[in-house]
Amino acid sequence: MAAAAIGLRCEVSLRNKKYTGIIKNLFKVPPKDFTPLPIYSLLDKAPIVTAVQLKFWEWIADYYQCSEGDVMQAAVPSNFKLSSESIIRIEDEFADDVLAGGKQLDQDLSDEEFLLAEALQIRGELRFPEIQQILEGRKIYPVVKKLIDRGLCYIEQSLKEKYKEKKAVFIRFHPDYQKDENLEPLLNNWKGAPAQLKVLMLLRHMTLGDGDVMQSALLKKAATSLSTIKALLDKKMLVAERRSVTRLPVLAPFIEMDFSLSAAQKSAFDLLVDLMQQKKVNLLHGVTASGKTHLYLKLMEQALSAGKQVLYMLPEIALTAQIIRRLQHHFGGHVAVYHSRFNPNERVELWEKVLQGEVQIIVGARSALLLPFKDLGLIIVDEEHDSSYKQQDPAPRYHARDAAIYYGALFEQCPVLLGSATPSLESYYNASQGKYGLVTLLERFENVAMPVIELDNLNMIPKEIPRPILISPELETQIQEALKAQKQVILFQNRRGYSPYQICNSCGWIPQCKHCAVSLTYHKGRNKLVCHYCGTEYPLVTTCAACGSHDFQRKKFGTEQIEEAVAALFPKARVARMDYDSVKGKFSHDAMIQLFESRKIDILIGTQMVVKGLDFEHVSLVGILDADGLLNFADFRVGERAFQLMEQVSGRAGRKDGKGKVLIQVSNIHHPVLQYVQQHDYLAMYQEEIQHRKAFKYPPFTRLIRLIFKHRDTHTARQAAERMAQALRQLASLEVLGPATAPIERVRGQYLWEILIKVPKQPGQLQRCKKVIDHQRAILQSIKEFARVQIAADVDPA
């Protein structure tokens, strides 16, 4: 056997099951505190994770109170994780080929590999016990690995997130003809079939020489048949590749900086470059449409020229499409995207490219941070205030912004830049304390005016108009005007579905999910009641379970209902809705954004999906339909969050001409947050909120740890929580809130109780608190009654 080394995968056996593990450390003398198990085989010749990553994992596990195994699970693509519970599945492509009588099994497979490949072709998928049978107990992992490496099969992801991805054939020029000087003469002296010439011309036009297009699009445009393309493939003028439609086209890498910074941007940039020499972390506070992206581009160019890698993080992958197009414009094939939705083979491919340093710029959400960067030279955390950076479930419950700061510090020279128009209180506080550098950019690009914000007092609307009010008369008028001026409108409502709950008019009964203590949302499109926590669908309820009445009223409203109302009010307008229901396929989100960009949609209705960092030129009006809903939340961050949401969505208006207007429908019109939004006054909001945080000992003045206790029986969960709270108060003299039921008391049949610990910020306190928690957790689990209570820690809950 080859020599063991850190970062290699190895095959081990635990409790009679086989697993692959990653070698984290090597010992020369046998350890004393545990008995080592034998390694059966090594799967890799070169490490698949870096030493820096292993250190990072250790930190995440320690800081976020989970196991390193949890972190590894989240980080490593499933194809790397063979275990006796894995299921291997044949690649579509390979299965298709066989059906079509095409590609034969590769010649140089060993007997074992051949046996397994053949079985896979017949059955499509295999479980490990079956593989064991087929191979009659011979070493199985190396055989499986070989087939995976050859792209014949992949490891099934966890069963619940199974999805079928779309694949298509893409066409590009053969490398011999990618350069125009080679292509020109060919086209000019064309002697072949005219249909083929047409295809070549079109392809050149569509790709400008490099890059590729979907075969179907090309066929349609050229109005020709497949045989034309086949002929060109045979002549080796074109190349075809079948791959996932979500993957980026293959582009040549280049750097193209075809813009210059405005004076304001320039001075912000110079300051940033200067600060980056001094501080590891810097915060860029730039108002909406100030052109933060162009500053990022410049910094990326610098890192790239120095031969370093760049990680550009965004809160949600659904939102990256616009940014990716921009980055590709400037950096072409240097840019790659990392998705949690990639299939296992694609993930491995990218993993390896990052590890080898073959890709320079990675764009991605949270999970991109877990990639094995070779030489990271810059991390940008865009929209750093966004709570989607925090992973909720399952562990590791890490905050990607904060973890990025740690990861960056592990590299030689890797500054971290946080950017936002509405920074989180935590980051701004750190900047004000000098812990981070701060750069502000308080004017919009080209000095475009910030949008004007008006409050529309719902209390003043005549009582005759039935409630709830979806679109006030004033908003209706303004939409009308915007449409007349050929402008676009965004309507923001942070609830999806048609109506979030229905109530029996005679007794007040509200239909709830059977498994979760949550009222059911009516979805008109599906004609179903849906639980937004567990996703269970129910038929409509027409009879009250409590009193038998048939008289129900629907309360409040969601995006679906607004879409209906808007379509009725403006029958000629083109209306679209963007939320998690309308945007299920991963492409339709981008498709919708492109439709809106190209002004094929007049009114876009959406949840917070529409507010994040999108750049549209022709939006003159933004309507915020239910500000009260944003302001009435029992959470210490409510003021900050409401401000961020409203300021961000307002920021979509008038980005190019400065004639943007925002109308906020609200009844609680004296709420201070509304005044700050009206004045676009982040600082005033910050100052007020930070006072509260200090007075009530909330972050950034303390750290919070939320402990969640789950059990089928509510009393058991509660008692376990109580014991833990007691222990923390007495043994660690910590301030503990609760136990209280979680905001949603019951999820998927489990009762949830929580306690919230406020940990002082002095050094050592967090560590001390975690120790007590671990100790108490062990004690609880040794008591029979509590043995099955699941206890999850959420450090720095968002």
Ligand SMILES: Nc1ncnc2c1ncn2[C@@H]1O[C@H](COP(=O)(O)OP(=O)(O)OP(=O)(O)O)[C@@H](O)[C@H]1O
């Ligand atoms: N130096 C520049 N040259 C040309 N165009 C620019 C420049 N700087 C900014 N822009 C343009 O101004 C618009 C706003 O910039 P950008 O989208 O980067 O704003 P932002 O600061 O990211 O705002 P938000 O926080 O709202 O996302 C964009 O259309 C962008 O292309």
Ligand SMILES: [Zn+2]
């Ligand atoms: Zn439910």
